[in-house]
Amino acid sequence: MRILLINQHFAVPRLATGTFPFVLASGLARRGHQVTVLTTDQAAGRGGSYVTNEEGVEVHWARIAYSNKMPYWRRIVAFFAFAAWCIRHIRRLPPFDLVYAASSPLTVALPGVYASRRWRCPMVFEVCDLWPEVPIALGALRSPLSIAAARWLERFAYRNAAFVIARSPMMADGVVATGYPRERVRVVPNACDFKRFDVPGEWGRSLRQENQWLANRPLVLYAGAFGLVNGCSYIVRLAAEVQKSLPEARFLLLGRGREESLIRELAEQLGVLNRTLYIHPPVPKDEVPRFFSAADMTMSTVIDVPALHKNCANKFFDSLAAGRPIAINHEGWLADLIREHDCGLVLPAKKICKAAQMMVTALKDPTWLREAGRRAYQLGRKQFDAQKCVDEVEATLYAAIGDHELKRHKAAA
Structure with missing residues (x-):
């Protein structure tokens, strides 16, 4: 054909x-x-x-x-x-x-x-x-x-x-x-492109060793655009709240976009930029698995507009392929999947304090992180x-x- x-x-x-x-x-x-x-x-x-x-x-x-x-x-x-x-x-x-x-x-x-x-x-x-x-x-x-x-x-x-x-x-x-x-x-x-995300664990460990700010600390990864619809300021506010009870947690935003300067300004105002939250320029897609390998959890966010709850974000499926639990801040069919398979977190869009509590609880539980990542991988294999x-x-x-x-x-x- x-x-x-x-x-x-x-x-x-x-x-x-x-x-x-x-x-x-x-x-x-x-x-x-x-x-x-x-x-x-x-x-x-x-x-x-x-x-x-x-x-x-x-x-x-x-x-x-x-x-x-x-x-x-x-x-x-x-x-x-x-x-x-x-x-x-x-x-x-x-x-x-x-x-x-x-x-x-x-x-x-x-x-x-x-x-x-x-x-x-x-x-x-x-x-x-x-x-x-x-x-x-x-x-x-x-x-x-x-x-x-x-x-x-x-x-x-x-x-x-x-x-x-x-x-x-x-x-x-x-x-x-x-x-x-x-x-x-x-x-x-x-x-889910499992072949691309099937990388040695050494990839993630070497990334951690190369970055002293990370080392063996918990890492939450956002890999995607910083556009208006992506609502990355949510992650900045979440990082600021998480810092209060889990200061060793690290957040990494991998990408760029229209809202980048606003995100940096907000991160500076909240005192998390280059302390607990870091911004890295985008890398070629075939280098992204290294960052997922280093992460304990990933995130996919949107602004609080119901029409966006229907999204089918690449980063969600990349997380499944990498076997990492994923946190999102919206309802919709992806939220239903996460709840049904217990493979991540559905964070409240308007209650940052509650979202931070959920994130801290998850990051402090290595058994849940490991099992949720396994369930994420199984979901991807079975359906996507x-x-x-x-x-x-x-x-x-x-x-x-x-x-x-x-x-x-x-x-x-």
Whole structure:
């Protein structure tokens, strides 16, 4: 099968962002499919494009700058710039059997539908975030006109999709709420890349030895972006409260983003920066397992907006793959999983003192940490193994092509 994958935020392991789309693309390529990706080199932004081969996947990179440090209007410009580049680029490509368009942003539907109609092939649409629900909830879309346009684009994407793949059960419910048939929605969450996180314990021990501030102290790791939605200030306030009763505990924020300066300022004000809380620049994805190996617990946070409870954060699944308990500060399907499998903590979003008590209790209990980490690993193996996720996506792609061929035969009859 010749598959065109359109994903503005596609990343490979040498980069510092989530790589589930790469796991999916390379997994399909290893099964004999010819996979071509259209994406962006977000650090370049000088115009033009280039092509690389990434483990059997042909990746076409457009040099279009993007960062969560950008104001919303500049991000929207980048979204439409990528959509326009894709449409121009598709005109130069040979026909494909199927188009796989992955949002966010919703604007990937524009080249996705264009390619689908041009080649008369089905499009499968992947929903990584519920757009425009999340931008509206965050205030990124405010005017009635922009909201109406975003709602139209959402319906346009679903209406032209043979199937929709949602990254969480709650996202699937959101898709169905628009009127899209439930029987054509598949739930395929982010996957656990066990191969990448199967590293020697020495990796973590050496990291501890290299950093005197850490040594043998308890470590809570956050590895991800410092964007507005991520709510990393919660971790700073938590670290300040934990410091009062467990001063030897350490918090490490691994990443960067729009809120970094605000996070540093708050950490300085609360007296934890470079004392109990440390900030480290992002590292390539293939170096991240070393930090997970050193951690006793990981964290994934969002700001207190209900629309974000539907998230499917990469860092949650990385923690499962690494066999580390994870703490989150929101409700939703991930919170349900943590409670059901006792593989982490669901911290209250508005009660930092209570959250600190829960964290201190956990960090003081090495038996619980070890057993919760084991249960996290088992949960990942049972429900979120990368190859199982590739199986489910591949089956959906075959179903889309089968339905498309059946419709063509009926139309010709």
